Amino acid sequence: MSSAFMEIASKIKHKQIADLIKREKRLDGRTLTEYRDIEILVGPITKAEGSAQVSLGKTKVLVGVKIDIGEPFPDTPEDGVLTVNSEFLPLASPSFETGPPDENSIELARVVDRGLRESKVLDTKKLCILPGKKVFVIFVDIYILDHDGNLFDASALASLVAVITAKIPNYEIEDGEVKILEGLQDLPVQDYPIATTFAKIDNSLIVDPTLEEESAMEGRLTITTKQNGNICAMQKGLEGTFTVEEIQKAVITAQEKGEELRAKALGVRNG
Amino acid sequence: MSSAFMEIASKIKHKQIADLIKREKRLDGRTLTEYRDIEILVGPITKAEGSAQVSLGKTKVLVGVKIDIGEPFPDTPEDGVLTVNSEFLPLASPSFETGPPDENSIELARVVDRGLRESKVLDTKKLCILPGKKVFVIFVDIYILDHDGNLFDASALASLVAVITAKIPNYEIEDGEVKILEGLQDLPVQDYPIATTFAKIDNSLIVDPTLEEESAMEGRLTITTKQNGNICAMQKGLEGTFTVEEIQKAVITAQEKGEELRAKALGVRNG
Amino acid sequence: MSSAFMEIASKIKHKQIADLIKREKRLDGRTLTEYRDIEILVGPITKAEGSAQVSLGKTKVLVGVKIDIGEPFPDTPEDGVLTVNSEFLPLASPSFETGPPDENSIELARVVDRGLRESKVLDTKKLCILPGKKVFVIFVDIYILDHDGNLFDASALASLVAVITAKIPNYEIEDGEVKILEGLQDLPVQDYPIATTFAKIDNSLIVDPTLEEESAMEGRLTITTKQNGNICAMQKGLEGTFTVEEIQKAVITAQEKGEELRAKALGVRNG
Amino acid sequence: MMYLEKYPERLIDEEGNRLDGRKFDELRPIKIEVGTLEKADGSAYIEQGKNKILAAVFGPREAHPRHLAMPDKALLRCRYHMAPFSTNTRKSPAPSRREHELSKVTREALAPVLFLERFPRTSIDVFIEILQSDGGTRCAGIVAASLALADAGIPIRDLVTAVSAGKIDDQIVLDLDDIEDKAGQADLPVAMLPQSGSITLLQMDGEFSKDEFETALNLAIEGCKKISIMQKEALREKYAAPREEAHEDEKSQEKEA
């Protein structure tokens, strides 16, 4: 296909999407604030201390949590460490390339990280083993397997489920050394942050955009809410702009959607 | 502008500069061994342990000194550590690019480093806290803000002023641990090295070349002198060559200019 | 030379090499299983703890062994560390470029490493100084100086000789600290692995291919044997394939050639 | 880490004064200068409290490397970068993940005012250097960068303006400094187009109820409007001054005539 032809095709598709949205409809029949089918698979990677695979429609994200014992940061000597990393695997999309994380991958990881960190999902004090010397280090690795849009929400949800279902070993301190004991315990989970991402297309906001919808998206807004409904992280992306009213409306929807998705996450955890 | 036209324009400018220099004159009216106006601003960065901004005409260099406590090098267990780094910020010149330091930036940092180190500007023994374990580590970061020629002398001067005005905390050793106390002290300053850079243009040497003059420069020679007038570092650059006589003459001028600039540095330090 | 012409020239050369091999002959008069002249120079780099330069015809490889005291890997706290690194120096061939090791260089280093490691050339337990804390770390650096084919065998042989002739200092433990004493000792050598590499050209196998022969080579097979004749490492390379019979025949030849080259290595070590 | 940072227990005293004496809706002292640098096509410098930030713009110029050039519009690039000496503990000069993210959101905050399609095949490069960092640098960087774009003579729809609001000691306040950011409860950096009120940058961390969020967003928007005025003044200072001089020249010529 010639590039000129592809551009025309893409403009037609864009117009079609936008026209539908004006009439509060979408290509796949959803309402503007409806998520695609959500599937959550808990613990697919048994070698990881925690893991989860989340599908939003055809988007598929796998998150593994590895836990090690390491040193705390010098400015927070009594806190465990949480780090989030993301890889846009080249097998997930023809547009992803091999190589170190690009700015999109970094932004995704940092937005997920902010949601987990700012909601205080874990009580990091309880992850301290020997103050200033040994703490649990939690690595959250986001692996994008199939990219059909809305990587932010899928990654945030999979990360949450992987973290809240992860286990650390029982241990005791003997003469200043850590001794690993039999048995496992849960991480000190405190909250359940949920990210909801809005795509702005021709002055309308929709949630959970597909890749096709993202190609028509001018602006992106991710709002992460805590279990109490409060907001703990936001991120506007892309070159489009938002009005104050749009943002306020989005906050309300994010609170609703947060409750809906949080129930699913807690469901799989407890089930 | 076509590249061919620019090349002709540059050749005309080169000829003009060279013709003037033959008659011991320069575009901006200076004599061959005259510096542009020198401005030294002490301590613009209060979060740094030392800092200085130096202007040579329109060339502007900011140097910040950060000090930390770290480990000594294994082969000098009783010496503090001094490291010099330079960044050719892309905002200083259309010809500077983002990315890791290129060979020009590395050469500049190493020539400034050599001047500081070989003049023994600091008594590194006195920067040792616990032999083999803890020493003060001095980071000198050169930030080129505006490049209008003679980055070497501007960077060396700004680095000197930043180092000799930097402060470290009072401290004491308690049970093998460093305890930071109230109050600050000067670094153990021992000398005041000054770099003087010569541009060779059509068999004449001039000091403190502007960017325009540098575009006509075939060879570059930097001579760093100590307070006692002795030479502590030299660096010839570019593909031009120097005669023994030129070098000898340059040494004498460097000694004179060294005294002149050193007086300015000491002036701002004490003033 | 035009690229089309060079391709034709290369095809003619390929045909000539293949036709000769069919008649069990080679351009330089060798039989199919004959090595070029082998020269082994022991200890050319006196600053290294061990070194050897090996020539296979015009191929020349220099290996230096540096030894330091460092920490063991966490999963083998009582074993010394052996690491092999290789550099395809740009001066060895117009096709080698500067920069970090490419996949060819990495494969070479790993195949040599595997031969040394799997043959248990050194008793790594005896390289442990303080379990979990201090062990000898052996760096084997392969430096390709001139590339005229069969880098694998030349590198493996030079690495073996450099390792088995390397020295470590006598030492004792005083209050948990290592104290270096006068005098040197051999490394705890246990075996003498030899790599033999086969080139497959038009369904024939030859040993020790020259660069010219390598240009006609479809597949490569390296077999490393121990002193007892057993196989300790294999590596098939390139896009050609091997039959089971070819592999079985190659194993027998590798055992014979292993004995031949091992005798040379032991000869230079003892002589 | 020579000095361990300690945070006070209270960030606002009983009279409603913040640590540096400001009221909840007060900006830090701001100094803006346009055209600070010689070699850049456009530049600006901002001090906001202890923040010291330079912004420079080059372009539209030939995109380099060339394969990045776009046939239908200019390539907008943006680098937010912190000096190694800008922070309490020395920062490695290599760009951190945070700097990569802030470069991206800054570019996206500035893009809406540019007419990129007017300059196909070129690049417009924005460089923001945080010389000293004291909280709110991304917003201050945007404020300086949009002035640098104007100073470079690049046509823009509006001057992007920016400031953050936040929550400390359970109160919503404007323009957090470093201590308020670290010891506080929430931070909400906002960039906007003052003419249309459109939001071009919005990030948040910490915790806000819906009402707190709305209060904070409105406070940030009010702050943006104040800064917008200062931006225009800074531009006028640079560009009106010569004109006034020119005007005076005319007058004096008149007199002479």
Place this chain on the structure above:
Amino acid sequence: MMYLEKYPERLIDEEGNRLDGRKFDELRPIKIEVGTLEKADGSAYIEQGKNKILAAVFGPREAHPRHLAMPDKALLRCRYHMAPFSTNTRKSPAPSRREHELSKVTREALAPVLFLERFPRTSIDVFIEILQSDGGTRCAGIVAASLALADAGIPIRDLVTAVSAGKIDDQIVLDLDDIEDKAGQADLPVAMLPQSGSITLLQMDGEFSKDEFETALNLAIEGCKKISIMQKEALREKYAAPREEAHEDEKSQEKEA
């Protein structure tokens, strides 16, 4: 390293059973799925014991960056990559030297079945992701990758198949898992073309006598043949199924007619 791995003293019990109950010539349970991914041109997923591996293929597509394109054939690229969470201790995401080597030998193991000269100037890209690693991943990756090539509709001469043999407790066994690999005496990964019997990957470490080696090679080849059958079944499962449906459609149409 939170958990220190310990290996049992014996890997085979007196009745000839391995730790997981297998006999010397038994494969681990294998599950293969073709067409697992949406966005790749072709894909496959394999579970072999605890190994979980995805392979995807893109191409033939325009080679990028362009200067890598070859005028007379397609560029075949292959990446073998392990997820950070695939191993006991977290693996850094940056490719290790081991991954570089395995990418190379995997590419060389797959190349013989492709008709690269039919697609000049293009690239064919093979991505293998080890999601969970339990020994023998390079072979399982090749098994999945050759199915992904077929799924992408790329013409191939044969389906490359692969498995390793090895030596544990002085016995030659098929398909080592991670513990057997680490605590065992030798490992011999083999890839082959089932139709011709040609070997396309051969590596080995540990110690084999000549006879042991031949026994192991033959055992690996027998294992390859078994896996080859599973590969074909997995392909049939994906591609035959719709055809049967189509067939049933036809039948139902006939009925209706």
Place this chain on the structure above:
Amino acid sequence: MMYLEKYPERLIDEEGNRLDGRKFDELRPIKIEVGTLEKADGSAYIEQGKNKILAAVFGPREAHPRHLAMPDKALLRCRYHMAPFSTNTRKSPAPSRREHELSKVTREALAPVLFLERFPRTSIDVFIEILQSDGGTRCAGIVAASLALADAGIPIRDLVTAVSAGKIDDQIVLDLDDIEDKAGQADLPVAMLPQSGSITLLQMDGEFSKDEFETALNLAIEGCKKISIMQKEALREKYAAPREEAHEDEKSQEKEA
């Protein structure tokens, strides 16, 4: 750091002998060989004391990557590189800042003798490998590199020559070795064109009075002249030898005739 280096208290004894027995104006033993390598277009090998250095030249050849080619002259590239095993403590193979700087000044020291404008669009690549390092390697590298340029048949104006002078125990001496460099007071590496006396490399560290500097510079220049003679001899050895053989061939033919 297995061995801690210790330096003697005195570097020159009462009779004016240095640690290795040399007088102040003596060079270390030097061995030069031209055409050492097979695959390079030109090459040379130098031993100077314990220094062991290889230099090789490729070109003029097509510049790669192509965008570096210059329309009006050849691109001269130079890499000064130390083997990991060349020093007491193992050196990381990645080029250090020192190696970057020395690559630059070496290139600038060699450039004046080349006619780069005769070979537009090409590159001339000079590779210097320090196999063993014992002080003065940059100068020895230049000596070998200029011979490698000649050996490659690249037209040159003159053979660049180089050596350092320095100060130890308050005396000016020629050609410092590693211990003299580290335990001494000053080092002055010099490269020059022997025909014109022009200086093409000049660096210095340590401390010199003006007079000491002049003495050292003159001593280095005298040293350069001696090395220049050895360079020419090494060239003659390679290139005269075959000619003599040819000459003898002619004679023998005459006899036969």
